[in-house]
Amino acid sequence: MTSIITGDIIGSRQQQSEHWVEDLKKILAPFGHTPSQWEIYRGDEFQVEIANPEDALITAILIKAHLRAVKSDARMSIGFGDKTHNAERISESNGSAFINSGELFETLKKQKITLALRTGDINFDEKLNLMLQLALTFMDSWLVQSAEFVAVAIENPTLSQEEIGQKLGINQAAVSRRQKRAQFDLVQNLDRYFRKQIKQLTAP
Numbered sequence: 001m002t003s004i005i006t007g008d009i010i011g012s013r014q015q016q017s018e019h020w021v022e023d024l025k026k027i028l029a030p031f032g033h034t035p036s037q038w039e040i041y042r043g044d045e046f047q048v049e050i051a052n053p054e055d056a057l058i059t060a061i062l063i064k065a066h067l068r069a070v071k072s073d074a075r076m077s078i079g080f081g082d083k084t085h086n087a088e089r090i091s092e093s094n095g096s097a098f099i100n101s102g103e104l105f106e107t108l109k110k111q112k113i114t115l116a117l118r119t120g121d122i123n124f125d126e127k128l129n130l131m132l133q134l135a136l137t138f139m140d141s142w143l144v145q146s147a148e149f150v151a152v153a154i155e156n157p158t159l160s161q162e163e164i165g166q167k168l169g170i171n172q173a174a175v176s177r178r179q180k181r182a183q184f185d186l187v188q189n190l191d192r193y194f195r196k197q198i199k200q201l202t203a204p
Contacts, residue, residue, distance in 0.1 A: 001082060002050070002081070004048070008074060031059070049083075054194075056198075060115055068142040077117070079101025080097055083097055096120065128197065138183045143181075
């Protein structure tokens with residue numbers, strides 16, 4: 001099983017095009033080689049393969065945090081399943097993970113939801129997507145400082161508040177405030193719950 005994140009930049013037509021494209025490239029670069037593991041296409045759409053499905057949700061949240069930190073945002077669908085055709089470009093690869101991600105992505109545009117997932121297990125998807133919608137009530141409102149904190153905290157899970165503060169150039173008390181404002185403890189709880197559930201779903 002693999003996972004595919006399909007997304008687009010919200011309001012990209014209103015932004016200085018080059019600026020956010022470069023930002024997005026920097027955000028996606030750590031996830032592997034382009035265009036086989038990630039690709040930006042049609043101007044403002046992108047696709048990323050996250051080979052370990054357990055990492056898919058936190059990766060989507062990390063992408064969101066990085067974009068919110070540069071005053072942008074993305075709409076993303078996470079599809080889970082297999083990969084039956086491995087093309088040189090991820091946008092030309094195929095399998096149920098790609099179908100689940102692509103079909104869900106089209107429905108998100110109409111529903112104005114910025115993040116959802118599809119495994120094909122209706123009960124699993126309904127439960128997790130309800131939790132995601134609740135989390136989006138604050139994630140969609142992250143301001144630059146909160147988003148910066150979330151990105152650093154996700155990328156450096158072993159760092160203390162003090163060490164995160166050194167990276168952000170702020171003191172430990174300010175880090176604590178940002179953590180509370182971003183409701184990061186809830187994000188971590190959601191990620192832990194998701195990892196446990198997806199593991200059970202994919203267990204042989």
